[in-house]
Amino acid sequence: MSVLADKIEQFILHKLLEEDEENIVLRRNELADELDCAPSQISYVLSTRFSNDKGYLVESRRGSGGFVRIIRLTPKKQDRTPAPLKETLPAVNITMEDLDVLLYRLIKSKSLTNREAILLHHTFEALFDEVDEPQRMAVIGRILRSLNLH
Template identity: 45%
Template sequence: MARLSDIIEDFIKTLLKESEGELELQRNDLASYFDCAPSQINYVLATRFTLNHGYYIESRRGGGGYIRIVRLDTDKDDYLFYLLKEGIGKELSEQEAVQHLQRMVEQNFISKRDAYIIKSAISDKAIAIPSTLKDGIRASIFKSILAALLSLDEKK
């Protein structure tokens, strides 16, 4: 018997296909649809819809709350997608980050202005914590920015 988590994963991916890569759902609805604990939805999201997998999750609690799942656009830019999935590991130095940004500008994926803003966000000065932690934070911030850039939603 296929694991429920896999079934839920497939279900969400089907929904995403039908809705062109962007989807808002109610955790409790989905849980009761599959007759499982609500927290299992979180488990599925945490293990199969991470940034590294190419998905971006947003959510809100309270009345009218939701979970929003965005499939990042693979076609948009292979290099960025590669960076997000494999090119950036657990840590990223300032120097490496700047090199990535340079290349992104050269490839015309972001403007010089974008690069300048992003650089300011991930600079050593901005990340004012003990240096042992810096590269880890920088990696996660950089990935988060890549996800935003790859996000389908052009309006934003």
């Protein structure tokens, strides 16, 4: 499967490079049809080669209207952030909606309890209301990394 997995990975990376945005949205079934493989093989590549460790955030919804959103968490070209903050900042601007989707996925995968997710949601809301963006992203990045969900 590694040759097919390589082909799928290269296709997705090419799509990411084509786009001017930090993320792409793909339809799993259409991608599987285009690459002549099963949708489960797409899922395998997404989970093994596009993980948080490798600098990606993947959101997936199944069903007829389902999609896969891949967000690249790499620094932008013109990064003028002071050196001490660079290590703690996520590379993209994360919205509350993104965080809520992530919290929902963590609840579904039983990585977080409902109570923990609610506490994190309120923490993130307070950060969005009270803290400027560079510091907010640094704190959110630290919180997400400290969850150690691998």
